[in-house]
Amino acid sequence: MLGLTAVLNGDLNLAFNSASTTKTTFGGLNVTPNDTLVRFGMLADLNFDGSITAQDYFVLDQAFLGRVLTRTDGSIVTGPLAGDITGDGAVNSQDYFLIDQAFLRQGSTPIDAIVEFQRAAFGDEFVAMAFTPQAGAVPEPATLSLLALGATALMGRRRRK
């Protein structure tokens, strides 16, 4: 679920109906709305805040429902902020699969090699930001598995009656 995400910085405010999602700094550098931000990290983290939240789902949902983002110069936003996380030109179940997988896996221990790659490429601050789960925001994957097992057991019991 890791990969490259590239967005036009100014598109962030547009996509999130926000006045503060567009970055002023990125990776320790000052950036303007006209800069393209490229990050290797968790796919589907569309606002680059290090976690998959309702805000990221909001952008995908809006795109799926047909929202078209038009910049002030009349051009149309394409790519991740238009809900096309997979880059195949459409907003569909594959994009939802990616964001769901990212949502379910965040908070688990990242693969060391990937962390070290990112540390070498982008520095300690980036790694800390990218892999710090928000406390209490997400159910643990282990808990979800137990819930799923419980549901399966209940279904099995009902069928036997």
Ligand SMILES: [Ca+2]
């Ligand atoms: Ca996010």
